[in-house]
Amino acid sequence: MDPARGKAESRRRGSIRPHYGGFQVRVTAGVDPTTGERIILHETVATRREAERALTRLLAEADAWKSARTKASFGALLDRWLAGHEVAITTRVTYESLIRNHIRPALGTVPLTKLHRGAAEILESFYGDLRRCGRRCDRRPFVEHRAPGVHDCTELGCAPHRCRPLAASSVRQIHAIISGALSAAVRWGWLPFNPAEAARLPARLKPQPHPPSARDAARIIEAAWERDAEFGLYVWLAMVTGARRGELLALRWHHIDLDAAILTVRRNYVRANGEGHDKDTKSHQMRRLSIDAATxxxxxxxxAACEQMFAVLGFEIEDDQYVFSAEPDHTRPRDPSSMTRRYGRMVKELGIDTHLHELRHYSATELLTAGVDLRTVAGRLGHGDGTTTLRHYAAWVTTADQHAASVVSAHLPRPPHATS
Ligand SMILES: [Zn+2]
Ligand SMILES: [Zn+2]
Incomplete structure (x- = not known):
């Protein structure tokens, strides 16, 4: 294009005019197809030179905006993004609850244009608020009601609000959602770039496993055997395999090869939205775990106990039945959260402060302190590689390394003149 004509073209899209002793720059960024309104970007500056510069900048922005099809709100973008976003059912449930409880109330009606221009500031102050109080209260006292509408507060136990920060990991998840939606907007040509990338996030906390001591672990498994044999086996397997709660619940007989002493972790049983889902493992990898003779x-x-019980009922055991089940015919796995609660009640009675997931940590840290190498441990846990394992269990890896340090020197003679 002829440069002079190009310049004239730009002029027509933008204008500079005197405004209260300064200059106002206005640029047309196209028409909003949904409302038919013209989208105008404007800015007021002090000098003519600044105005020229602002014009150039706004024209560039307008070019980007022409491709932003609508003046949609961030809430509308979220809806569209979530509708087409393929994630595992549990992730979707988490996303929906974070969107409903936190993101939509804060950013749902914010126009994308505004969010796009001030993303870092808007998001950082939003995240800061959440880290102060998950409900982003205005610091004035109020009662947190446990039910909407008219109800008896004493009966339901409604209590005065106490500010509690939202966990850093939840804030990071919220950011992942916001950033995911905005990068979809970039792909669809609504935005020229993803503005969320500039925002700073709360630091990721180091995971801090608190596995039970070997003595407590022994008391726990003893108590579990006493309750009932099936529960005892569940706790035993959690300790020796380090498998996740739902991975053990998803175990079917055909996942266990008793002759080869191999247990295959293939699925993960979770409940979401009141329904059970037998799905892929967390890392989408199946893993084969060797088990010892005792196991x-x-x-x-x-x-054998299951077979016996089935015989009484007139069934035969089938290979696709669940190993752990509350149903007489073992066609449905046990409920994950009731497993956690049952375990919680048991350790409470024992006076041990721990929860079910710590058995996975127990398994990992026992292996590491016994000197089993990181890769093998990572493999048993179903961590993709050693990085995750190392992040969780760095302290125990150090112990194993200290042990390694003394292995060689222990057998070497000391110099003749060394006094002891
Ligand atoms: Zn109430
Ligand atoms: Zn608060």
Whole structure:
């Protein structure tokens, strides 16, 4: 294009005019197809020179904005993004609750144009608020009601609000949602770039596993056997395999090869939206775990007990039945959260402050302190590589390393003149 004509073209889209002793720059950024309104970007500056510069900048912005099809709110973008976003059911449930409880109340009606221009500031102050109080209250006292509408507060136990920060990990998840939606907007040509990338996030906290001590672990497994054999086996397997709660619940007989002493972790049982889902493992990888003779024996015993019970009911055991089930025919896994609660009640009675997930940490840290290498431990836990394992269990890896340090020197003679 002829440069002079190009310049004239730009002029027509933008204008500079005197305004209260300064200059106002206005640029047309196209028409909003949904409302038919013209989108005008404007800015007021002090000098003519600044105005020229502002014009150039706003024209560039307008070019970007022409491709932003609408003046949609961030809430509308979220709806569209979530509708087409393929994620695992549990992730979707988490996303929906974070959007409903936190993102939409704060940013749902904010126009994309505004969010786009001030993203870092808007998002950082939003995240800061959440880290002060998850409900982003205005610091004035109020009662947190446990039910909407008219109700008896004493009966439901409604209590005065106490500010509690939203966990850093939740804020990071919220950011992942916002950033995910905005980068979809970039792909669709609504925005020229993803403005969320500039925002600073709360630091990721180091995971701090608190596995039970070996002595407590022994008391726990003893108590579990006393309750009932099936529960005992569940706790035993959690300790020796380090498998996740739902991975053990999803175990079916055909996942266990008793002759080869191999247990295959293939699925993960979760509940979301009141329904059970037998889905892929968290890392979408199946893993084969060797089990020892004692474990094989215990599993055999449980299987024999199931067979016996089935015989009474007139069934035969089938390979796709669940190993752990509350149903007489073992066609449905046990409920994950009731497992957690049952375990919680048991350790409370024992006076041990721990929860079910710590058994996974127990398994990992026992292996590491016994000197089993990081890769093997990562493999058993189903961590993609050693990085995650190292992030969780760095302290125990150090212990194993200290042990390694003394292995060689222990057998070497000391110099003749060294006094002891
Ligand atoms: Zn109330
Ligand atoms: Zn508060």
């Amino acid at each position: 094989v024996e215990l599993i055999k015993r449980h299987r």
